[in-house]
Amino acid sequence: MGNPPVSSGRPELRESPPSVWTAARDIRQAQRGGAASVMSRQQARLTGMIAFARRHSPFYRQRYGHLPDETPDILSLPPVTKQELMDHFRDWVTDPEVTRERVERFVSDPDRLGALFLDRYVVFATSGTTGRPGLFVHDRVSVSVCLALAAVRRIPPLLSPGLLCSFLRRGGRTATIIATGGHFTSSVIDGLARRRYPLLAGRNRTFSLLLPLPELVRKVNDFRPAIVGSYPTALSLLAQERESGALRVDPVLALTGAERLSPAARDRMAASFGCPVRDTYAASEFPGIAFDCEHGRLHLNTDWVVLEPVDAEYRPVPAGRPSHTALLTNLANRVQPILRYDIGDSVTWIPVPCPCGSPLPGIQVEGRRDDVLPLRAETGGTVAILPIALCTVVEEDPNVLTYQLVQVGPSRIRLRIEAAPGHDRDRVAGDLADRLRRFLSAQGAAPVEVEMTGEHPVRDATGGKLRQVVADLASHGVSGNPPE
Numbered sequence: 001m002g003n004p005p006v007s008s009g010r011p012e013l014r015e016s017p018p019s020v021w022t023a024a025r026d027i028r029q030a031q032r033g034g035a036a037s038v039m040s041r042q043q044a045r046l047t048g049m050i051a052f053a054r055r056h057s058p059f060y061r062q063r064y065g066h067l068p069d070e071t072p073d074i075l076s077l078p079p080v081t082k083q084e085l086m087d088h089f090r091d092w093v094t095d096p097e098v099t100r101e102r103v104e105r106f107v108s109d110p111d112r113l114g115a116l117f118l119d120r121y122v123v124f125a126t127s128g129t130t131g132r133p134g135l136f137v138h139d140r141v142s143v144s145v146c147l148a149l150a151a152v153r154r155i156p157p158l159l160s161p162g163l164l165c166s167f168l169r170r171g172g173r174t175a176t177i178i179a180t181g182g183h184f185t186s187s188v189i190d191g192l193a194r195r196r197y198p199l200l201a202g203r204n205r206t207f208s209l210l211l212p213l214p215e216l217v218r219k220v221n222d223f224r225p226a227i228v229g230s231y232p233t234a235l236s237l238l239a240q241e242r243e244s245g246a247l248r249v250d251p252v253l254a255l256t257g258a259e260r261l262s263p264a265a266r267d268r269m270a271a272s273f274g275c276p277v278r279d280t281y282a283a284s285e286f287p288g289i290a291f292d293c294e295h296g297r298l299h300l301n302t303d304w305v306v307l308e309p310v311d312a313e314y315r316p317v318p319a320g321r322p323s324h325t326a327l328l329t330n331l332a333n334r335v336q337p338i339l340r341y342d343i344g345d346s347v348t349w350i351p352v353p354c355p356c357g358s359p360l361p362g363i364q365v366e367g368r369r370d371d372v373l374p375l376r377a378e379t380g381g382t383v384a385i386l387p388i389a390l391c392t393v394v395e396e397d398p399n400v401l402t403y404q405l406v407q408v409g410p411s412r413i414r415l416r417i418e419a420a421p422g423h424d425r426d427r428v429a430g431d432l433a434d435r436l437r438r439f440l441s442a443q444g445a446a447p448v449e450v451e452m453t454g455e456h457p458v459r460d461a462t463g464g465k466l467r468q469v470v471a472d473l474a475s476h477g478v479s480g481n482p483p484e
């Protein structure tokens, strides 16, 4: 097997990048060659990326200064965080024309959505749940690879000939319901497609999640999409609207991403919409991390990405156990090398092969890490409650449609929920409050007051994502930071 044609032997950033076609052919070959073929590509690209970063990024040169000259083991590379990369933006990037000021100016202009930065880069801005927004610049190789991954591994399994016919018969329109108003990943991808394929633009429409629900439902009804895509929590809400008869769409496919899709939520949505629900694991740092198969398992595109499940001290977590966070390495993008980057998601490596036969490893993603809640302990001091545990308690009840737990005092949690159609919200909330109190008591927390408000879950103002477990102590006059 030869070296991968896309990344090898082209260490310089602006030599002619591979076409989407070339990248697609390589991705197909990797898949056909099985796990060994995929992993040999990963290893060759990783070696190339580490060498490139050391040579062209002063940030990594300094970070890796103590390591031997020959390619080090990935486990010896110090992990990096978004905050560090943003703080060292100038030293991190490998093209001196890409300055933070220029990128910020570019993403502050809504008219440039979907345009290329410096005529050659795609830029994604993130909402910055940790305070500072992230600015991620992708070069042509990265864009070609992501398009090729979608063309080879995403779209064909979704659109079988039968489904494609139904899609076209129902008008061939796609509705994407996302947080708009910024250069967020999904908005930028939509904008790029619009500029590149203006004829298709009328068939794909983006709807803002910030619209009041009745208005959103009316607009989606008018558009009559055959495919709908959104965050799982938003699609759950729309599924409810469909069950009530307010939303009159008949999609052939529902697509989700950006938040955790639980098996229960997937089943509920599939039943409401009467169509398959398919999921993607994507990030602004690499938009094609994993795609699900027909068995509902996410398969990692390990020929172009490395994802390491790790604990809070960045030590490897074995297969079968959920990690604290995960370290992402993007093997395609050289303008902003991303090597062992703390992506903040809890990931479980699934140790058993998938019935679909894919050579790509299967993972389960718990989504972004929510806050750890520092509750007053029965014995004094505090007890840290893991958000994943809280989510598990909540999701035991399939009648909880969407929810948000906000800690507003040392022993006070505010509960915001929406119940599944046909279920009384007060009763569902009451049952949940009882279960939460029992669970928290079992964890050693002092008696917790669970406030049941009439409030609905509140999305982040800028990114539109729904954080399910939030420690909001500072704005309620409680001093001290929650423990990480």
Ligand SMILES: [Zn+2]
Pocket: 293, 294, 295, 297, 299, 354, 355, 356, 357, 358
């Ligand atoms: Zn599979």
